[in-house]
Each structure stands twice: as structure tokens, then as C-alpha cells.
Amino acid sequence: MAIRTGETIDAALANGRPAFIGYLPVGFPTVDRSIEAAKQIVASGVDVVELGFPYTDPTMDGSVIQHAAQQALDNGVKRGDIFRAVEKVSDSGAAVVVMTYYNLVFKYGVDNFARDLAQAGGAGLIIPDLIPEEATDWMEVSDSYNLDRIFLVAPLSTDERIRLTAEASRGFVYAASRMGVTGVQSSVGSDAENLVERARKQGARRVAVGIGVSTPDQAKEVGRFADGVIVGSALVKALEGDDYIESLDRLSKVTSDIFSGVEQARHVA
Numbered sequence: 077m078a079i080r081t082g083e084t085i086d087a088a089l090a091n092g093r094p095a096f097i098g099y100l101p102v103g104f105p106t107v108d109r110s111i112e113a114a115k116q117i118v119a120s121g122v123d124v125v126e127l128g129f130p131y132t133d134p135t136m137d138g139s140v141i142q143h144a145a146q147q148a149l150d151n152g153v154k155r156g157d158i159f160r161a162v163e164k165v166s167d168s169g170a171a172v173v174v175m176t177y178y179n180l181v182f183k184y185g186v187d188n189f190a191r192d193l194a195q196a197g198g199a200g201l202i203i204p205d206l207i208p209e210e211a212t213d214w215m216e217v218s219d220s221y222n223l224d225r226i227f228l229v230a231p232l233s234t235d236e237r238i239r240l241t242a243e244a245s246r247g248f249v250y251a252a253s254r255m256g257v258t259g260v261q262s263s264v265g266s267d268a269e270n271l272v273e274r275a276r277k278q279g280a281r282r283v284a285v286g287i288g289v290s291t292p293d294q295a296k297e298v299g300r301f302a303d304g305v306i307v308g309s310a311l312v313k314a315l316e317g318d319d320y321i322e323s324l325d326r327l328s329k330v331t332s333d334i335f336s337g338v339e340q341a342r343h344v345a
Contacts, residue, residue: 078197079171081224081247084123085282085303094299096121096338097284098331099175099308101128101141102161103148105320110148111164113315113327118170120328121335124304125165126202129158129176140309144316155184159196166197173224173247175202181214190217200224200247208244215244226250229275231267239278248282248304249275253289269301292337299341307334 088095130145200223224247253268284304314330
């Protein structure tokens with residue numbers, strides 16, 4: 077049975093901290109090394125792993141993730157590698173979701189993708205370019221295979237849009253801290269806390285914040301009001317470099333440092 081994202085977030089909150097959600101693309105720097113890297117971030121504190129399915133035309137990914145995804149594509153990463161990675165990483169004890177664009181799911185067949193993801197032990201999908209009104213097929217098969225469906229809201233989302241998203245989501249709602257693409261930022265969008273509050277008012281049970289969270293202090297700040305802290309580009313950037321062992325050590329340190337911020341988020345001085 078897959079480890080569910082909602083249960084994982086609830087367990088972290090019960091321990092007095094938000095969940096730490098980490099993103100890495102499958103296939104960077106190679107498939108096997110990306111699996112090893114994903115296991116490493118779990119060992120360093122990550123509760124939920126987002127495994128990225130590299131795509132040629134991303135709309136949400138910033139330059140760091142685009143570069144890594146392109147390297148994975150150049151290396152020949154395939155759909156089957158994604159499911160193999162899910163299986164291997166879920167064995168490490170983390171909840172594992174796949175982040176992908178809908179064209180890749182649709183091309184394979186929504187039911188086929190959901191079936192293979194469930195069989196691999198995946199918890200669900202994050203599909204940033206899919207909105208609930210256009211997700212009828214995905215909603216049906218996610219129910220059939222008991223998969224989490226994680227939709228996004230943003231600062232410019234209307235209350236009605238947030239309500240529809242909260243109703244359609246299972247596991248958690250992904251709150252984008254600011255408009256734009258992912259990437260390491262010097263500060264987190266000032267609208268993030270307000271967006272989390274709005275999402276909760278519209279029925280979201282759990283809200284995790286991502287886009288721009290890249291330091292322990294930012295993780296601490298976001299974790300003060302969010303149920304989950306999502307970090308992507310900072311982890312991918314740590315894995316860059318020609319010396320893989322050195323990169324893996326750097327990834328472990330960056331992850332551990334950010335986890336320290338997550339742990340301190342709910343501490344009262």
C-alpha cells in the first residue's frame with residue numbers, strides 16, 4: 077500500500093512541525109543516481125518526495141529545473157523510469173508523488189498512468205497545467221486507484237477558484253507563493269500566508285506552499301503558517317556538478333539545513 081500524502085502531513089503536524097516536501101527530477105544526473113538522490117533527501121528529512129517527469133515544454137519550471145530536466149531528456153529518460161523510481165523511493169518510507177504535465181499522462185492514457193503509478197506505490201499526481209473543471213477523467217481514475225490529486229492555487233486565484241480546487245484536491249492543496257515559475261529566490265512571496273488562509277477558508281484541509289522556498293529561514297517562515305513546505309530548485313541546484321559524490325554530499329547538507337528550518341517553524345520562543 078502506498079504511503080498517503082495526507083497521512084504523512086498529519087503525522088508531521090502531530091509532531092509539532094509542518095511536512096517537508098522535496099522535489100527532484102527523475103533522470104538527473106542519471107536515472108539511477110536520481111533515485112539515489114531522492115532516497116538521500118528522505119534520509120535527510122524529507123517527508124514527501126515529488127518526482128518530476130521531465131518534459132520538453134514546461135510552463136511552471138524555472139531555469140534550474142529546466143536545465144536538469146533537459147539533461148534527463150538528453151540521457152533518454154523514459155516513462156518506465158518514472159514508475160521504477162517511484163517504486164524504489166517509496167521503499168524508503170516517504171510518500172511519493174509524481175509531478176508532471178497533463179500531456180504526458182494523456183498520451184499514455186489516464187487510466188494506464190494511474191494504474192502503473194498505483195502499482196509502483198505512488199501516492200498520487202501533481203499536474204500543474206490541469207484545472208479541476210478539465211480533470212474529469214483524472215478525477216474518476218484517481219478514485220478508482222485511490223490516488224491523491226494535488227491541484228494548485230495562486231495569489232491571483234479567485235475565492236471561487238480556490239473553493240473548486242479545495243473540493244477537487246485530495247492529499248493537499250499546492251499553494252504557489254507567487255506568480256511565475258519555480259526558482260531560488262531571496263524571499264518568499266508576501267501573498268503566501270494570505271493565500272493559505274484563503275484556501276483554508278474555502279475548505280482546504282491541508283495547504284503546502286512552494287515556489288521560491290530555498291533556505292532554512294524561508295522554510296521556517298513558511299512552515300509557521302503552512303502545513304507543508306515545498307522545496308525544489310534549491311535541491312536540484314545542490315545536485316549540479318561533475319563530481320556526483322560531492323554533489324550528493326552537498327544535497328544532503330542543503331536538505332538537512334532546510335529541514336532544520338522546518339523543525340523550528342512551530343517552536344515558540
